[in-house]
Amino acid sequence: MVLINHYWDVLMKRKIIKQSGRAYTITLPVKWIREINIREGDELNITQLNDELLVSAHAHKKEKKIIKLDVPEGRESAIRTIIVNAYRSGFDIIEVVFKGKKQILTNTVDTFLIGFELFEKSKNQFIIETVSEPSYENFENMVNRMIYLLQEIFEILPEENIDNLVYKVQKYDNFLKRCISKELFSIGGATFLWQFLSNLTQIARLAYHFKKSLLKNKKTFDKKVKEIYVMLNEMLELLKKGYLKKDFNVLSELHSFDQKINENAEKLIMQNPLIVHPILTIARMIYLANSPLTGYLHMHSFKK
Structure with missing residues (x-):
């Protein structure tokens, strides 16, 4: 439902007209155009109030919380x-x-x-x-960036410092959750998305502590550990594809990876606990992230 607001006292229903591509338009009565003194090319403010849209010629400033x-x-x-x-x-x-x-x-x-x-x-x-928050319209790009940062973390973790990348993931997580809390735009499955973001951040934090442990104990990856680490990165790639393509079917492969990794987990942990246990914990967190992501993708599909 679209409500055209005029001096807060007149409501009118207007039909939505489909244009080429994925664009839609609504029309305004000429009488209103003249009274409000707007013209072609002017910008209108559109505010989403649950399932309604409020169209106004002037911005309505919200009180600061x-x-x-x-x-x-x-x-x-x-x-x-x-x-x-x-x-x-x-x-x-x-x-x-x-x-x-x-x-x-x-x-x-x-x-x-x-x-x-x-x-x-x-x-x-x-x-x-x-003082200078970024545009909330960058929400989707920030989620994408957060996932790419995670991949970068695991690409360089064995050889390089990852502290700043982990801090960036946390910073994006905080801002994205702020966006959800402020309800500045509609997000289908916000609860699922919040949990998914938490999982991503937890993965980054686990990587951070894993790196600290490697440095402290001067440990390196042997052949078996490298094989598990490769699977961990493949799991992360599936998570990325599922989100970017908005396709929960891609995530089904994570279940196979989880089973495969855990088949020899106990034996590997006994051989090299300081390295294998953290990797298995990270892999498990990646696996767990597929659940809220699946819920979010269901809601995203339903909204369309």
Whole structure:
């Protein structure tokens, strides 16, 4: 249903006209065009309200969402969790009372939030607010980028540092979840997508800790480990294809990979636990990611 809003008091139903390709148009009465003083080439604002579209000649600014947090001193990860989830929840201004080191807040904002900056209001009082968020229209591109980053992580993991790539995955995850929370546009299967994003981020985090373990214990891949690692990358490729092609049938092969990897898992773990166990854990997380992705693809198909 499309509602044309005129001074908030007149509603009119209009037919949707199919154009060439995948475009659709609606028409406006000449009387409204003259009264509102708009002309050919002007831009209108369209807001989605559940299953309705509100078309307006003027932008309607939403009030900024503000949250006040009294953040206790503690581990940096605990502090980060509090700040990041306020950001994910869609708050535009995060007022923070914090008696710890300012650098902890600075690191969190710079590393894990997109488009936000930290300002010191007074002693132990800070404001974290949006200054230059990217367009929410980039949502789909960011999901794609997140998947490609994961592949890059596993391509270079045996030989190179992956820290910055993992941080980027987390940063994209936080922004994409912020988009979902703010409901700025319709996402079919948002719950499934949220879980899928969480799985992707968890895969990146597992890779991060795996890399740290390799460096600490000075371990390298033997022939058997390389074979499993190749399968892990093939599983990730299937996950990517399933999402990009919006085809859940592609994901069925993940079940075969999961079974194959686990056939000799116990024996391999006993031979090389410090390397094999983390790889199997990552492979399992990739496998688990196919469930929410399948649900999301079902909803995506249903919307069409």
